[in-house]
């Protein structure tokens with residue numbers, strides 16, 4: 001009953017160069033998650049404008065861009081926190097409307113948000129099972145299965161090589177890196193299909209950051225599809241197979257990590273367009 005949606009905004013498109021990079025990375029790989037023509041405005045601010053991006057199964061896609069480029073807003077649309085004003089989200093090629101973040105989580109899409117969203121006064125195990133508590137049924141009553149949740153938490157963290165002093169420790173007493181690890185551990189524990197991380201390294205020291213990178217690599221080895229927002233280009237190039245660049249709410253490029261370099265990504269982030277000035281890419285890395 002809708003007329004054909006017109007997603008292009010000619011006024012906005014005038015100053016927006018076409019997106020760079022059309023590497024057919026995705027040709028043979030099934031697309032687990034995609035956004036098509038999604039936009040989101042807050043008042044007069046076009047946080048995300050007409051973004052189309054596919055996430056092939058088992059790939060790690062980095063999303064980069066300056067502060068305010070729209071990365072978090074895009075992530076929030078993928079995780080059901082924010083609804084797009086226009087455009088669609090697809091899982092396995094089927095359009096879907098996430099009525100709530102719980103719906104996205106129920107479909108195996110877990111997100112570690114920029115603010116982590118941990119419950120500070122709960123312990124590690126309670127955070128891991130927050131909103132998904134295990135219970136014993138005793139007659140008509142559900143009794144929290146505390147020991148079962150604790151042992152599963154311990155196993156989940158061991159499995160990910162995440163170390164905390166105790167899973168009974170209140171999360172507010174943990175370090176930034178430990179909190180990050182819990183948030184990621186929780187997402188990994190439940191995220192069967194897609195793991196989305198918004199600035200997973202932002203608050204971390206060198207050592208902690210290395211551990212999170214190890215974790216991402218280990219999960220990639222298991223074939224999990226990952227989407228990582230990061231300002232750390234070294235991290236991006238080390239981990240991601242594809243780099244999506246956002247600027248002023250628009251997607252300005254999607255490049256294969258092996259076919260670009262820091263300089264080109266920085267140019268795209270700054271709106272300077274792609275650079276092919278390097279002779280052969282030999283200086284990269």
Ligand SMILES: Nc1ncnc2c1ncn2[C@@H]1O[C@H](COP(=O)(O)OP(=O)(O)OP(=O)(O)O)[C@@H](O)[C@H]1O
Nearest residue numbers: 042045046047065066067068069070071072073074
């Ligand atoms: N809830 C909101 N209300 C109003 N404006 C918002 C809201 N969320 C985001 N914005 C605006 O939308 C734009 C994109 O914000 P977003 O948080 O998506 O950027 P970002 O790329 O994640 O930035 P950063 O790198 O700083 O995390 C910004 O101009 C921001 O001020």
Ligand SMILES: [Mg+2]
Nearest residue numbers: 071072073114
């Ligand atoms: Mg952000």
